[in-house]
Amino acid sequence: MAALPTSVDATQQLLSDGRYVADRSLSTVLYLSLSLGRPLFLEGEAGTGKTEIAKVLAETLGRSLVRLQCYEGLDVASAVYEWNYARQMVEIRMSEAAGDRDREQLSADIFSEQFLIERPILKALREDVNGPPVLLIDELDRTDEPFEAFLLEVLSDFQVTIPELGTVKAPKPPIVVITSNRTREIHDALKRRCYYHWVDYPTYERELEILRVKAPNAADELSQQVVRFVQKLREIDLFKVPGVAETLDWADALTQLDKVALEPQAIDDTLGVLLKYQDDIAKIEGSEARQILDQIKQEMHTEAARRSL
Secondary structure, three states, X not given: OOOOOOOHHHHHHHHHHOOOOOOHXXXXXXXXXXXXXXXXXXXXXXXXXXXHHHHHXXXXXXXXXXXXXXOOOOXXXXXXXXXXXXXXXXXXXXXXXXXXXXXXXXXXXXXXXXXXXXXXXXXXXXXXXXXXXXXXXXXXXXXXXXXXXXXXXXXXXXXXXXXXXXXXXXXOOOEEEEEEOOOOOOOHHHHOXXXXXXXXXXXXXXXXXXXXXXXXXXXXXHHHXXXXXXXXXXXXXXXXXXXXHHHHHHHHHHHHOOOOOOXXXXXXXXXXXXXXXXXXXXXXXXXXHHHHHHHHHHHHHHHHHHHXX
């Protein structure tokens, strides 16, 4: 288990060690979150690297990663704990057959730890040999508001109450990272318990750096063109513009096809890696893609000529 970073620079280095390219503002809020023990709430478009931060933290700090993937209808039984009813039933029948326990003792026995199934939140509150784990509550905006309200106790006191057993409190608070794609607004009461950061699409320079770190096999010219092309797409009115994850996937796909630079036919053939809606693909493929490619080639030519002066 590695020690927590003691400065913003050390936090940025920690993320860099995990091959995560972060800007200064993200490193600052993460440092404050780690050093002051407050949950980190990351909001932004899908594919901008929010989930990856929790994974990198767990890896670089040597902590366990406990992930709670949120969805509509998520309840306490799926997120915190539930009783193993099948085992409890077997225990009851064995006890009845043996006749060795009275009803009160049997009830106490079947609602003990050995019949408890731990779900992500309860696991994150337990003592871990690697130190407090990283609890990733991913895509919180997909859950219903009642579950969001339940999280208030967890995030305030790092404890949950099990009626049959009592209160379970974390010996040391886990490192909590919450993500949201903003499909709905998260209540202010929950946000107040967290440090907030909006994870935006990266600039050209930062996205190119990400590509060079995450997709080192891509040719340099291809990487530059891929990033420029994606940045152009984000200026167009599409149903879903590509995120950083799609940029990386596209670079990997083109490299797999032995491409060292963008070509019109290769763009059309691989747009499905980059765009996930047919209407968006139909809008870009063909003449629009060629026009974007011509623009970025002209930009690169102009910049090269300027540097040569």
